[in-house]
Amino acid sequence: xxxxxxxxxxxxxxxxxxNLIVTRNRCIVWICIVWIVGLVPIVxxxxxxxxxxxxxxxxxxxxxxxxxxxxxxxxxxxxLPGQTAPVTAxxxxxxxxxxxxxxxxxxxxxxxxxxxxxxxxSVRVGDEAFGDTITATPVGLRHxxxxxxxxxxxxxxxxxTPGCNQxxxxxxxxxxxxxxxxxxxxxxxxxxxxxxxxxxxxxxxxGDQLPKARARVGDQIVGVEVEDTVARxxxxxxxxxVTPSNRVCVYAPRFGSVRRVTGADIGELAVGxxxxxxxxxxxxxxxxxxxxxxxxxxxxxxxDLIRGPDAMRARDRGVPVENVLxxxxxxxxxxxxxxxxxxxxxILIKDDLPIIVIGDQAATIWSVDQExxxxxxxxxxxxxxxxxxxxxxxxxxxxxxxxxxxxxxxxGDALPGEIVTFMLRVDxxxxxxxSEIVLTDSLSAxxxxxxxxxxxxxxxxxxxxxxxxxxxxxxxxxPHELKxxxxxxxxxxxxxx
Amino acid sequence: MRFNGNAATFRSLPLARLTFxxxxxxxxxxxxxxxxxxxxxxxxxxxxxxxxxxxSGAAAGLHRIHSADSLPGEVGxxxxxxxxxxxxxxxxxxxxxxxSTAFSLGIDGVFQPPMPSRTPLHAGLLVGGVYRFRVTxxxxxxxxxxxxxxxxxxRTYPPHHLAVRHPIPINLELDxxxxxxxxxxxxxxxxxxxxxxxxxxxxxxESGITLDIPPYQDPLHVAxxxxxxxxxxxxxxxxxxxxxxxxxxxxxxxxxxxxIDTPVQDVSFDNIPTDQQSxxxxxx
Numbered sequence: 001x002x003x004x005x006x007x008x009x010x011x012x013x014x015x016x017x018x019n020l021i022v023t024r025n026r027c028i029v030w031i032c033i034v035w036i037v038g039l040v041p042i043v044x045x046x047x048x049x050x051x052x053x054x055x056x057x058x059x060x061x062x063x064x065x066x067x068x069x070x071x072x073x074x075x076x077x078x079x080l081p082g083q084t085a086p087v088t089a090x091x092x093x094x095x096x097x098x099x100x101x102x103x104x105x106x107x108x109x110x111x112x113x114x115x116x117x118x119x120x121x122s123v124r125v126g127d128e129a130f131g132d133t134i135t136a137t138p139v140g141l142r143h144x145x146x147x148x149x150x151x152x153x154x155x156x157x158x159x160x161t162p163g164c165n166q167x168x169x170x171x172x173x174x175x176x177x178x179x180x181x182x183x184x185x186x187x188x189x190x191x192x193x194x195x196x197x198x199x200x201x202x203x204x205x206x207g208d209q210l211p212k213a214r215a216r217v218g219d220q221i222v223g224v225e226v227e228d229t230v231a232r233x234x235x236x237x238x239x240x241x242v243t244p245s246n247r248v249c250v251y252a253p254r255f256g257s258v259r260r261v262t263g264a265d266i267g268e269l270a271v272g273x274x275x276x277x278x279x280x281x282x283x284x285x286x287x288x289x290x291x292x293x294x295x296x297x298x299x300x301x302x303x304d305l306i307r308g309p310d311a312m313r314a315r316d317r318g319v320p321v322e323n324v325l326x327x328x329x330x331x332x333x334x335x336x337x338x339x340x341x342x343x344x345x346x347i348l349i350k351d352d353l354p355i356i357v358i359g360d361q362a363a364t365i366w367s368v369d370q371e372x373x374x375x376x377x378x379x380x381x382x383x384x385x386x387x388x389x390x391x392x393x394x395x396x397x398x399x400x401x402x403x404x405x406x407x408x409x410x411x412g413d414a415l416p417g418e419i420v421t422f423m424l425r426v427d428x429x430x431x432x433x434x435s436e437i438v439l440t441d442s443l444s445a446x447x448x449x450x451x452x453x454x455x456x457x458x459x460x461x462x463x464x465x466x467x468x469x470x471x472x473x474x475x476x477x478x479p480h481e482l483k484x485x486x487x488x489x490x491x492x493x494x495x496x497x
Numbered sequence: 498m499r500f501n502g503n504a505a506t507f508r509s510l511p512l513a514r515l516t517f518x519x520x521x522x523x524x525x526x527x528x529x530x531x532x533x534x535x536x537x538x539x540x541x542x543x544x545x546x547x548x549x550x551x552x553s554g555a556a557a558g559l560h561r562i563h564s565a566d567s568l569p570g571e572v573g574x575x576x577x578x579x580x581x582x583x584x585x586x587x588x589x590x591x592x593x594x595x596x597s598t599a600f601s602l603g604i605d606g607v608f609q610p611p612m613p614s615r616t617p618l619h620a621g622l623l624v625g626g627v628y629r630f631r632v633t634x635x636x637x638x639x640x641x642x643x644x645x646x647x648x649x650x651x652r653t654y655p656p657h658h659l660a661v662r663h664p665i666p667i668n669l670e671l672d673x674x675x676x677x678x679x680x681x682x683x684x685x686x687x688x689x690x691x692x693x694x695x696x697x698x699x700x701x702x703e704s705g706i707t708l709d710i711p712p713y714q715d716p717l718h719v720a721x722x723x724x725x726x727x728x729x730x731x732x733x734x735x736x737x738x739x740x741x742x743x744x745x746x747x748x749x750x751x752x753x754x755x756x757i758d759t760p761v762q763d764v765s766f767d768n769i770p771t772d773q774q775s776x777x778x779x780x781x
Binding site for chain 1: 654655681690691695701707716719727
């Protein structure tokens with residue numbers, strides 16, 4: 001039996017159904033848009049800056065690097081031990097490579113499909129595919145290259161200045177709200193290779209690793225870890241600050257090998273006494289233990305501990321003067337509350353209401369942290385509610401100083417044994433002179449300072465000491481003030497171990 | 498009027514489906530990108546993770562599945578099953594030996610003429626592949642040959658243009674060759690050193706740091722505590738098989754490789770032509 005509905009009712013039902021479907025689809029679309037919008041920043045953070053280019057000055061030279069390659073093998077396909085998928089070998093290639101030494105032919109770093117490697121074709125390695133990543137070329141620190149120009153761009157240079165923009169690749173807010181000069185040279189890139197990154201292949205220096213460096217009495221800086229580059233300074237207001245430099249990373253992977261000999265005469269060959277010495281020496285435990293036992297770092301801590309009980313005793317002596325009244329007040333309050341009808345008999349009477357209201361407010365007040373209670377004798381307690389905040393805050397700033405440290409390297413990669421030149425630019429970017437400036441740079445174990453290679457443009461007392469990694473910690477003490485807008489440049493060389 | 502609603506439905510459904518597909522694509526790209534960002538376990542970490550897959554593979558109490566005594570190809574094959582863009586990647590390696598030692602890789606079961614003396618053999622080897630190479634002209638052992646194998650079990654992630662300049666160095670010492678010629682088995686595991694625990698010793702690309710371990714220790718495990726193992730070299734074979742049917746097994750399936758004829762480019766400032774150096778004026 002068919003139930004007939006009026007035409008208008010059918011029309012309305014159809015329209016409502018269509019509207020519901022459309023509304024549902026629109027909701028799905030909006031949910032997905034919100035989803036994408038939420039994911040885009042995450043993706044952006046994960047991928048990081050993909051364009052980190054130092055200088056294109058020598059990019060053509062590097063692009064013209066000759067990588068003559070050919071794929072060799074045979075046309076058979078076999079299963080490698082331990083592999084589930086067979087490896088398709090490529091037939092022998094009779095490479096037709098001219099005898100010239102400079103041929104702009106490279107090979108691809110990664111083939112998505114091995115079978116795509118065709119015989120007789122030269123293949124390419126990482127060129128345009130990764131062209132938006134780092135260009136590891138020298139940028140001419142010596143002879144007035146771009147780095148030197150950038151560092152000499154002016155003491156007032158900031159990330160907004162053209163001079164700094166060339167080298168400071170990451171302008172991030174500084175500790176004082178200014179634009180700190182970000183990493184130059186080669187910063188450890190988020191994605192130097194689209195296929196990934198392994199931090200173990202980079203040699204980094206600069207910045208301030210945990211624990212953070214702190215200034216101590218005199219011109220000492222504690223908490224300077226290996227690879228740290230920090231400076232302490234004193235402002236005209238007498239404040240002492242510690243500021244780090246940016247972090248510079250150089251691609252310099254180093255490989256080692258572990259060797260084991262097995263066989264008939266294995267015992268005599270492998271277990272030699274000199275073999276064990278190789279392992280113990282680099283660990284260098286003996287170097288650290290005496291220092292920890294002798295240094296006086298623990299003394300202040302002990303003083304603090306001793307000072308603690310003294311402080312408590314002094315506080316106890318002072319408190320009773322004010323606390324004399326408090327127990328009496330508490331007793332009075334308790335006595336008053338104890339006489340309430342609701343407390344004694346569980347019956348609420350009208351006469352007790354004002355007192356109960358006071359107690360209720362007090363309970364509310366004491367249950368909220370940091371409430372201010374003002375009690376006037378005989379009056380209702382007044383509470384400052386949480387929504388009452390300061391409407392205006394006026395801070396009168398005295399002239400303060402800021403120190404900015406830019407650190408750069410003259411090359412983006414280095415092989416063991418090669419020399420890397422670092423340059424530090426120290427600028428007073430504040431509005432008052434700075435004094436007692438001490439700059440320190442603790443080199444990592446793989447960086448060996450080249451003796452007498454440091455140069456600076458102003459007078460500074462240079463000294464070195466051995467750090468925890470058996471490398472050097474270099475320190476520059478500037479005897480003179482650094483006036484507003486003034487800067488200095490320090491340059492030194494390190495050999496990559 | 499009736500078709501208005503249906504028309505609206507048909508207009509909206511493809512858009513909804515397209516949006517869903519876009520969402521799924523974004524999700525996949527995001528997950529792929531994150532996994533590609535940490536191919537070697539991420540940023541500097543204590544110890545390697547080539548065996549464990551965990552960011553800190555050198556943690557105490559770690560049960561390692563593989564060892565250097567595994568069959569050739571087993572460790573590298575297992576690496577291919579895990580994360581990262583390693584499958585199909587030709588990892589540059591450089592063979593060097595003492596004095597006039599010469600190296601050559603095989604093509605179709607035939608070893609190529611060795612490189613001239615003191616010229617390292619540069620080649621791109623597949624991660625997971627096992628390659629047989631020949632060592633000749635050994636100082637003090639002229640006329641004798643060795644046929645070691647190299648198994649690339651992981652890769653490096655160099656920035657732009659630096660893959661060939663920073664190959665994995667395969668530096669064989671005279672002791673390795675002498676021991677192998679005297680009938681012993683020498684196993685070398687090459688690892689990428691962890692810079693946070695680097696040994697402060699001067700090295701060059703030709704002379705790396707070698708750690709000798711007793712026979713009861715596993716070099717792969719020791720290398721995993723020092724960094725990221727990237728290659729295993731097994732030196733012990735002195736003669737190839739005589740029967741032709743055994744050659745594929747001897748060459749481990751003839752995996753393809755890439756020959757890199759170009760010497761390593763030195764991009765230091767001193768090697769840049771003088772006319773290009775003059776492009777940068779001196780700072781006043």
